Every structure is written in structure tokens, then in C-alpha cells.
Amino acid sequence: MRDRALEIVASRPAGVDGLNLLREYVQSRILGQMQEAGAFIPLALMGGTALRFLYRIPRFSEDLDLTLEREHSRFDFRRLVDSIGRELELEGYRLALRINDAAVVAKALIGFPGLLADAGISAHADEVLWVRLEVDTNAPAGAGLAVTTIDRYGLLRVQHHDLPSLCAGKLAAVLGREYTKGRDLYDLLWYLTREPPLEPTGELLKNALLQVAPERAEAAVADWRAAARARLATVQWDEARRDVAPFLEQSRDVQLIERDSFEALLQD
Numbered sequence: 001m002r003d004r005a006l007e008i009v010a011s012r013p014a015g016v017d018g019l020n021l022l023r024e025y026v027q028s029r030i031l032g033q034m035q036e037a038g039a040f041i042p043l044a045l046m047g048g049t050a051l052r053f054l055y056r057i058p059r060f061s062e063d064l065d066l067t068l069e070r071e072h073s074r075f076d077f078r079r080l081v082d083s084i085g086r087e088l089e090l091e092g093y094r095l096a097l098r099i100n101d102a103a104v105v106a107k108a109l110i111g112f113p114g115l116l117a118d119a120g121i122s123a124h125a126d127e128v129l130w131v132r133l134e135v136d137t138n139a140p141a142g143a144g145l146a147v148t149t150i151d152r153y154g155l156l157r158v159q160h161h162d163l164p165s166l167c168a169g170k171l172a173a174v175l176g177r178e179y180t181k182g183r184d185l186y187d188l189l190w191y192l193t194r195e196p197p198l199e200p201t202g203e204l205l206k207n208a209l210l211q212v213a214p215e216r217a218e219a220a221v222a223d224w225r226a227a228a229r230a231r232l233a234t235v236q237w238d239e240a241r242r243d244v245a246p247f248l249e250q251s252r253d254v255q256l257i258e259r260d261s262f263e264a265l266l267q268d
Contacts, residue, residue: 001029002092002115008153009119018121019129020060020247024052026112027064027131028153029091033084035156042070043135044145045160046169048187053152054160057190058249059183063132067139069159077106077135084110096128108133140211142203143169167191168200172208175216175227180235182244185257188228192265200224225266232262 005025009018027049034040047065051057068075078101085095088110096111112129116122144162149155161169170187174180191198202221209217220227237258245254 001088004153005029005115006119009121016249017060017246018119019116022115022119022121023062023129023131024060025153026093026110026115026129027061028053028156029088030064030084030110030131030133031156031158032154033087034080035158036087037080037083039080040147040157040159042068042075043159044069044143045158046143046166048183050160050166051187051190053150053156053158054148055163057187058253059186059190059244060247060249062183062247063134065134065136067136067143067161069139069143069145075137077101077108077137081108081110081133104136104138106135106137138211140172140204140207142201142205142207144201162201163194164199164201165204167198168202168205169208171200171220171224171228172205172212175220175231176209176212180231180240182240182242182257183247185232185235185240185262186244186248186253189256189261189265192262229263229266232259232266235259 005022008025009022012018012021034043043066045053045066047063048059048061049064052059052061078099081097081099085097089095093115094113096113098109100107110131110133113126115129116127117125143165145159146162147157147159149157170184170191173184174188205224206217206221209220216227241254241257244257245251248254
């Protein structure tokens with residue numbers, strides 16, 4: 001599988017960023033190993049990676065974000081990551097693992113030393129390509145779940161938040177962060193352009209905000225569009241564009257990250 005990763009980068013179409021493509025391929029292998037380990041029984045994929053893998057949104061994702069959705073007395077994050085690492089080594093990768101399972105959001109960095117150099121992306125022989133894996137073990141209640149089979153460098157069958165719940169999670173991120181990531185704004189713009197118009201799952205939006213920004217929960221549930229407009233009035237748009245630009249398939253899309261793009265879409 002390592003040879004396949006290098007082949008995909010080497011044969012990429014002109015204009016396609018090799019780093020994003022390589023990262024996405026190894027993300028698919030991590031998800032594949034999670035599927036083999038039965039991890040998608042208690043876990044659900046969410047966030048930008050879910051949008052990218054399930055709906056082909058034209059923005060690459062940097063991290064793998066999941067939530068623990070079912071009874072989890074037997075869920076062992078460290079054991080799962082160690083298992084992923086062993087299987088990836090069997091596929092020919094060199095691995096470096098960093099695991100922190102002590103917090104509510106369990107985190108792991110899965111590193112691929114030398115892969116960037118082997119793919120011709122880096123001049124530094126030992127530079128590491130890192131993929132962050134996070135599992136929220138105290139996920140806010142209210143998400144709708146679905147199971148979908150997708151073809152992304154091979155077949156994957158994953159449990160994930162349904163589209164209204166994914167929208168609610170992204171809206172909670174936009175409203176709840178002290179700073180606004182351009183990647184969140186790009187995803188929100190994608191949600192706002194769905195036809196028919198998409199409504200976020202209200203229960204999940206409320207419970208997610210109660211965890212991270214309880215003072216904003218009531219207003220967001222009452223009128224999430226107005227809450228979003230108020231939040232977007234504080235955005236540093238130049239910083240937001242710089243954040244999202246490296247992850248876009250079409251570089252011109254960065255110009256969409258400006259206030260006027262959202263104003264009309266957020267009208268009632």
C-alpha cells in the first residue's frame with residue numbers, strides 16, 4: 001500500500017497538490033484499518049473529513065475527527081491506535097505514534113517518517129507526515145447516525161453523523177470557537193448552498209454549544225442564522241482566507257471567504 005501512495009502522488013493531474021493528496025490517501029488507509037478493527041460500531045465520523053469522504057466537498061481535510069456514540073465500556077483508544085500502527089507497518093510504512101488518551105477528547109498523532117521525501121514533496125529525508133486522529137468520548141447528544149459505503153482509494157463502510165448533524169456540528173464550531181477557522185467557514189458556505197435548504201439538528205446544536213459556549217446556546221437555537229450573522233461580523237477575513245487556502249482544490253475558491261458571500265445566504 002505504501003507503493004500505491006507514492007504512485008498516486010507521482011501520477012496526479014497537473015495542479016493537484018501532492019501533500020494534500022498523500023495525506024488523504026493515508027487517511028483512507030487509517031479509516032480502512034479502523035473498519036477492519038470494528039471501530040465504526042461505537043465510533044462515528046464527523047467534521048470536515050466526513051464531508052470530504054462522503055460528499056466530495058472540494059476541500060481537503062487535515063484531521064480525522066470522530067465521536068464515541070454507543071456504550072463504550074470496552075472501547076480502548078490506545079489499543080485501537082496501536083492496532084492501526086501495526087497494520088500500517090505491514091503495508092510498508094514506517095510509523096511514529098504519539099497517543100494521549102487521558103483527556104475527554106482522546107488524541108493520537110500517526111506519523112509517517114520519510115514518506116514526504118519518498119514522494120518527492122520534501123527535500124528532508126526524515127520529515128514526518130502527521131495525521132491527527134481525535135475521538136470525543138463525551139459527545140453531545142442528539143446526532144443522527146447513518147452508515148454509508150464509499151469508494152475512496154478502495155471501499156470503506158463507515159458510520160457517520162447524518163448531514164443535518166454534520167451541519168449542526170460545524171455551526172457549533174463556528175459559533176463556539178474563540179477564533180474562526182477559514183476551513184470552518186468554507187464548510188459552512190457549502191452547507192448554506194445545499195438545495196433544498198439544510199436545517200441543522202437543533203438538539204445537537206444546543207448540546208454542543210452548552211459544552212463549549214453555553215452563553216450562545218439559547219440564541220443559536222432560537223435563530224441560528226442570526227447567531228451566525230452576529231458571529232461572522234467579528235471574523236478577521238484575511239486570516240480566515242489564509243487558513244483555508246492550502247486545502248482548497250480550486251485556489252480561486254478562497255475569494256468566496258468574505259462577508260458578502262454569507263450575508264445573502266443567511267437571510268431568513
